[in-house]
Amino acid sequence: DLVAPFLPHFSPVVPATPLPADALKSLRSPPAHQAALCPNLLPHAQNIAGTTGFVVNSVRPDGYFAYCVLAGYCNALMLNEFVFRILIRLARYLTNTAELSLTLHAEPPSKGGPVGLDLVRGFVDSSHGNAPEGRSYGGFVLMCKGGGALAWKCAAPTAGDDSTGAAELRMGTLALKYIVALRTLQRDLDVGVAPRFPTPLFTDAQALIDGTGCERLSKSSRWMASRYAMIRWGLACGSIDLAKVPAADNCADIVTKCLVGEAFFRHRATILGLAQA
Numbered sequence: 001d002l003v004a005p006f007l008p009h010f011s012p013v014v015p016a017t018p019l020p021a022d023a024l025k026s027l028r029s030p031p032a033h034q035a036a037l038c039p040n041l042l043p044h045a046q047n048i049a050g051t052t053g054f055v056v057n058s059v060r061p062d063g064y065f066a067y068c069v070l071a072g073y074c075n076a077l078m079l080n081e082f083v084f085r086i087l088i089r090l091a092r093y094l095t096n097t098a099e100l101s102l103t104l105h106a107e108p109p110s111k112g113g114p115v116g117l118d119l120v121r122g123f124v125d126s127s128h129g130n131a132p133e134g135r136s137y138g139g140f141v142l143m144c145k146g147g148g149a150l151a152w153k154c155a156a157p158t159a160g161d162d163s164t165g166a167a168e169l170r171m172g173t174l175a176l177k178y179i180v181a182l183r184t185l186q187r188d189l190d191v192g193v194a195p196r197f198p199t200p201l202f203t204d205a206q207a208l209i210d211g212t213g214c215e216r217l218s219k220s221s222r223w224m225a226s227r228y229a230m231i232r233w234g235l236a237c238g239s240i241d242l243a244k245v246p247a248a249d250n251c252a253d254i255v256t257k258c259l260v261g262e263a264f265f266r267h268r269a270t271i272l273g274l275a276q277a
Contacts, residue, residue: 023086038079063094074087105273119144119145122200123140125250126256169231
Protein backbone atom coordinates (compact mmCIF):
# COMPACT_ATOMS: atom_id res chain seq x y z
CA ASP A 1 0.00 0.00 0.00
CA LEU A 2 2.90 2.38 0.68
CA VAL A 3 4.44 1.73 -2.73
CA ALA A 4 1.29 1.56 -4.87
CA PRO A 5 0.82 5.34 -5.39
CA PHE A 6 4.26 5.60 -7.00
CA LEU A 7 4.17 2.49 -9.23
CA PRO A 8 2.63 4.20 -12.31
CA HIS A 9 5.82 6.25 -12.60
CA PHE A 10 8.17 3.23 -12.47
CA SER A 11 9.10 0.42 -14.81
CA PRO A 12 6.55 -2.41 -14.92
CA VAL A 13 9.39 -4.96 -14.92
CA VAL A 14 9.44 -6.92 -11.66
CA PRO A 15 12.93 -6.72 -10.09
CA ALA A 16 14.59 -10.11 -9.58
CA THR A 17 16.99 -8.81 -6.92
CA PRO A 18 16.82 -6.04 -4.30
CA LEU A 19 19.56 -3.96 -5.95
CA PRO A 20 20.98 -3.79 -9.47
CA ALA A 21 24.59 -4.91 -9.81
CA ASP A 22 25.89 -1.35 -10.21
CA ALA A 23 23.77 0.23 -7.45
CA LEU A 24 26.62 1.10 -5.07
CA LYS A 25 28.73 2.63 -7.82
CA SER A 26 25.77 4.56 -9.19
CA LEU A 27 24.86 5.97 -5.77
CA ARG A 28 28.33 7.51 -5.49
CA SER A 29 28.78 8.63 -9.09
CA PRO A 30 27.42 11.51 -11.17
CA PRO A 31 24.71 12.26 -11.97
CA ALA A 32 23.11 10.37 -9.03
CA HIS A 33 24.93 12.02 -6.15
CA GLN A 34 24.65 15.45 -7.80
CA ALA A 35 20.95 15.17 -8.63
CA ALA A 36 18.46 17.59 -7.13
CA LEU A 37 17.22 16.70 -3.68
CA CYS A 38 13.57 15.75 -3.22
CA PRO A 39 12.36 16.95 0.21
CA ASN A 40 8.75 16.38 -0.90
CA LEU A 41 9.48 12.64 -1.13
CA LEU A 42 11.17 12.39 2.26
CA PRO A 43 8.10 11.38 4.35
CA HIS A 44 7.22 8.70 1.78
CA ALA A 45 10.79 7.42 1.63
CA GLN A 46 11.03 7.19 5.41
CA ASN A 47 7.72 5.34 5.63
CA ILE A 48 8.81 2.85 2.99
CA ALA A 49 12.24 2.45 4.58
CA GLY A 50 10.68 1.88 8.00
CA THR A 51 8.38 -0.85 6.70
CA THR A 52 11.06 -2.61 4.66
CA GLY A 53 13.46 -2.30 7.60
CA PHE A 54 11.06 -4.19 9.86
CA VAL A 55 10.66 -6.94 7.25
CA VAL A 56 14.34 -7.45 6.43
CA ASN A 57 15.40 -7.34 10.09
CA SER A 58 12.77 -9.93 11.04
CA VAL A 59 12.25 -12.49 8.29
CA ARG A 60 13.92 -11.46 5.02
CA PRO A 61 17.71 -11.30 5.35
CA ASP A 62 17.98 -11.43 1.54
CA GLY A 63 16.90 -7.77 1.43
CA TYR A 64 18.87 -6.66 4.47
CA PHE A 65 22.00 -5.35 2.71
CA ALA A 66 19.94 -3.22 0.32
CA TYR A 67 18.09 -1.70 3.26
CA CYS A 68 21.34 -0.95 5.15
CA VAL A 69 22.72 0.85 2.11
CA LEU A 70 19.58 2.86 1.31
CA ALA A 71 18.69 3.82 4.89
CA GLY A 72 21.69 6.15 4.96
CA TYR A 73 20.22 8.15 2.07
CA CYS A 74 16.71 8.60 3.48
CA ASN A 75 17.31 12.04 4.96
CA ALA A 76 16.90 15.64 3.81
CA LEU A 77 20.59 15.94 2.87
CA MET A 78 20.85 12.82 0.69
CA LEU A 79 17.49 11.81 -0.75
CA ASN A 80 17.03 12.35 -4.47
CA GLU A 81 14.92 10.73 -7.17
CA PHE A 82 17.55 8.12 -7.99
CA VAL A 83 17.70 6.94 -4.36
CA PHE A 84 13.90 6.92 -4.19
CA ARG A 85 13.70 4.73 -7.29
CA ILE A 86 16.11 2.19 -5.80
CA LEU A 87 14.13 2.22 -2.54
CA ILE A 88 10.95 1.49 -4.50
CA ARG A 89 12.80 -1.36 -6.23
CA LEU A 90 13.64 -2.92 -2.84
CA ALA A 91 10.01 -2.61 -1.69
CA ARG A 92 8.74 -4.13 -4.94
CA TYR A 93 11.22 -6.99 -4.67
CA LEU A 94 9.97 -7.85 -1.17
CA THR A 95 6.33 -7.51 -2.21
CA ASN A 96 6.70 -9.70 -5.28
CA THR A 97 8.54 -12.42 -3.35
CA ALA A 98 6.25 -12.36 -0.33
CA GLU A 99 5.77 -16.12 -0.69
CA LEU A 100 9.37 -16.66 0.41
CA SER A 101 9.61 -17.21 4.14
CA LEU A 102 12.49 -17.76 6.51
CA THR A 103 12.42 -21.41 7.61
CA LEU A 104 14.71 -22.72 10.36
CA HIS A 105 15.78 -26.35 10.32
CA ALA A 106 17.32 -27.66 13.54
CA GLU A 107 19.57 -30.68 13.19
CA PRO A 108 18.76 -33.17 15.98
CA PRO A 109 21.54 -34.93 17.89
CA SER A 110 22.63 -38.25 16.41
CA LYS A 111 21.14 -41.37 17.95
CA GLY A 112 23.37 -42.89 20.59
CA GLY A 113 25.71 -39.88 20.46
CA PRO A 114 26.60 -37.50 23.28
CA VAL A 115 23.76 -35.48 24.75
CA GLY A 116 23.86 -31.93 23.44
CA LEU A 117 22.81 -29.79 20.53
CA ASP A 118 25.22 -27.87 18.30
CA LEU A 119 22.74 -25.39 16.89
CA VAL A 120 24.68 -22.92 14.80
CA ARG A 121 27.51 -22.16 12.46
CA GLY A 122 28.64 -18.66 11.60
CA PHE A 123 29.79 -16.99 8.39
CA VAL A 124 31.61 -13.66 8.31
CA ASP A 125 32.58 -11.60 5.27
CA SER A 126 33.69 -8.18 4.12
CA SER A 127 33.52 -6.41 0.78
CA HIS A 128 36.34 -4.73 -1.10
CA GLY A 129 36.09 -0.94 -1.03
CA ASN A 130 32.44 -0.84 -2.08
CA ALA A 131 31.38 1.63 0.62
CA PRO A 132 31.71 5.44 0.64
CA GLU A 133 35.26 6.82 0.69
CA GLY A 134 36.69 3.48 -0.43
CA ARG A 135 35.87 1.68 2.81
CA SER A 136 34.37 -1.78 3.07
CA TYR A 137 31.06 -3.16 4.27
CA GLY A 138 31.30 -6.10 6.66
CA GLY A 139 28.70 -8.56 7.84
CA PHE A 140 27.92 -11.94 9.33
CA VAL A 141 25.20 -14.56 9.24
CA LEU A 142 24.53 -17.13 11.96
CA MET A 143 22.95 -20.22 10.43
CA CYS A 144 20.98 -23.05 11.98
CA LYS A 145 23.04 -26.17 11.41
CA GLY A 146 20.10 -27.71 9.57
CA GLY A 147 19.41 -24.57 7.51
CA GLY A 148 18.06 -21.02 7.74
CA ALA A 149 19.53 -17.88 9.31
CA LEU A 150 19.16 -17.17 13.03
CA ALA A 151 20.84 -13.76 12.99
CA TRP A 152 22.39 -11.41 10.44
CA LYS A 153 24.14 -8.06 10.57
CA CYS A 154 25.79 -5.63 8.18
CA ALA A 155 27.87 -2.73 9.45
CA ALA A 156 28.39 0.53 7.65
CA PRO A 157 32.14 1.18 7.75
CA THR A 158 33.68 3.56 10.25
CA ALA A 159 36.80 5.70 10.03
CA GLY A 160 38.82 2.92 11.66
CA ASP A 161 37.90 0.32 9.04
CA ASP A 162 40.52 1.19 6.45
CA SER A 163 40.70 -2.27 4.88
CA THR A 164 38.59 -5.32 4.13
CA GLY A 165 40.45 -7.19 6.87
CA ALA A 166 39.50 -4.57 9.45
CA ALA A 167 35.84 -4.77 8.45
CA GLU A 168 35.89 -8.56 8.62
CA LEU A 169 37.59 -8.51 12.02
CA ARG A 170 35.01 -6.09 13.41
CA MET A 171 32.13 -8.27 12.24
CA GLY A 172 33.87 -11.49 13.28
CA THR A 173 34.08 -10.09 16.81
CA LEU A 174 30.39 -9.21 16.76
CA ALA A 175 29.55 -12.70 15.49
CA LEU A 176 31.57 -14.12 18.39
CA LYS A 177 29.44 -12.14 20.87
CA TYR A 178 26.25 -13.52 19.35
CA ILE A 179 27.64 -17.06 19.43
CA VAL A 180 28.72 -16.79 23.08
CA ALA A 181 25.29 -15.41 24.02
CA LEU A 182 23.54 -18.30 22.28
CA ARG A 183 25.83 -20.94 23.79
CA THR A 184 25.33 -19.42 27.25
CA LEU A 185 21.56 -19.49 26.79
CA GLN A 186 21.69 -23.15 25.81
CA ARG A 187 23.66 -23.99 28.94
CA ASP A 188 21.40 -21.92 31.19
CA LEU A 189 18.34 -23.80 29.95
CA ASP A 190 19.76 -26.84 31.77
CA VAL A 191 17.82 -29.35 29.70
CA GLY A 192 20.70 -31.27 28.20
CA VAL A 193 21.13 -29.23 25.05
CA ALA A 194 24.42 -27.45 25.77
CA PRO A 195 26.79 -27.37 22.77
CA ARG A 196 29.28 -30.22 22.61
CA PHE A 197 31.82 -28.68 20.26
CA PRO A 198 33.13 -25.20 19.38
CA THR A 199 30.83 -23.32 17.02
CA PRO A 200 32.39 -23.10 13.52
CA LEU A 201 32.94 -19.54 12.34
CA PHE A 202 33.72 -19.57 8.64
CA THR A 203 35.59 -16.84 6.76
CA ASP A 204 37.02 -16.61 3.27
CA ALA A 205 39.73 -14.18 4.44
CA GLN A 206 43.02 -15.77 5.47
CA ALA A 207 43.97 -12.46 7.11
CA LEU A 208 41.38 -12.97 9.86
CA ILE A 209 42.77 -16.41 10.66
CA ASP A 210 46.42 -15.35 10.47
CA GLY A 211 45.81 -12.27 12.61
CA THR A 212 44.87 -14.35 15.64
CA GLY A 213 48.46 -15.58 15.85
CA CYS A 214 50.04 -12.11 16.00
CA GLU A 215 49.83 -9.98 19.12
CA ARG A 216 51.98 -7.08 17.88
CA LEU A 217 50.18 -4.28 16.10
CA SER A 218 50.89 -0.58 15.72
CA LYS A 219 49.50 1.93 18.21
CA SER A 220 47.12 3.20 15.54
CA SER A 221 45.66 -0.32 15.35
CA ARG A 222 45.01 -0.90 19.04
CA TRP A 223 41.31 -1.38 18.42
CA MET A 224 42.23 -4.25 16.05
CA ALA A 225 44.54 -5.76 18.68
CA SER A 226 41.74 -5.77 21.25
CA ARG A 227 39.40 -7.52 18.83
CA TYR A 228 41.99 -10.09 17.83
CA ALA A 229 42.39 -10.76 21.56
CA MET A 230 38.65 -11.43 21.79
CA ILE A 231 38.86 -13.88 18.89
CA ARG A 232 41.82 -15.64 20.54
CA TRP A 233 39.81 -15.86 23.77
CA GLY A 234 36.92 -17.46 21.88
CA LEU A 235 39.30 -20.00 20.38
CA ALA A 236 41.06 -20.72 23.68
CA CYS A 237 37.88 -21.35 25.67
CA GLY A 238 36.32 -23.50 22.94
CA SER A 239 33.48 -21.19 22.01
CA ILE A 240 34.42 -20.94 18.34
CA ASP A 241 36.61 -22.63 15.76
CA LEU A 242 37.80 -20.39 12.90
CA ALA A 243 37.77 -22.13 9.54
CA LYS A 244 38.39 -21.15 5.93
CA VAL A 245 35.59 -21.51 3.42
CA PRO A 246 35.72 -20.91 -0.36
CA ALA A 247 34.46 -17.44 -1.26
CA ALA A 248 31.68 -18.92 -3.41
CA ASP A 249 30.31 -20.84 -0.39
CA ASN A 250 30.32 -17.90 2.03
CA CYS A 251 26.63 -17.03 2.44
CA ALA A 252 27.59 -13.83 4.33
CA ASP A 253 28.31 -12.37 0.88
CA ILE A 254 24.61 -11.55 0.65
CA VAL A 255 24.87 -9.04 3.52
CA THR A 256 28.01 -7.27 2.25
CA LYS A 257 27.70 -7.05 -1.53
CA CYS A 258 25.32 -6.18 -4.38
CA LEU A 259 24.77 -9.75 -5.57
CA VAL A 260 22.74 -10.61 -8.65
CA GLY A 261 22.13 -13.72 -10.72
CA GLU A 262 23.09 -17.24 -9.62
CA ALA A 263 25.13 -16.14 -6.60
CA PHE A 264 22.24 -14.15 -5.15
CA PHE A 265 19.64 -16.88 -5.64
CA ARG A 266 21.94 -19.57 -4.21
CA HIS A 267 22.76 -17.58 -1.08
CA ARG A 268 19.12 -16.51 -0.72
CA ALA A 269 18.01 -20.14 -0.65
CA THR A 270 20.69 -20.91 1.95
CA ILE A 271 19.90 -18.14 4.41
CA LEU A 272 16.12 -18.52 4.05
CA GLY A 273 16.38 -22.28 4.60
CA LEU A 274 14.80 -23.07 1.24
CA ALA A 275 15.49 -26.00 -1.06
CA GLN A 276 18.13 -25.22 -3.66
CA ALA A 277 16.74 -25.09 -7.19
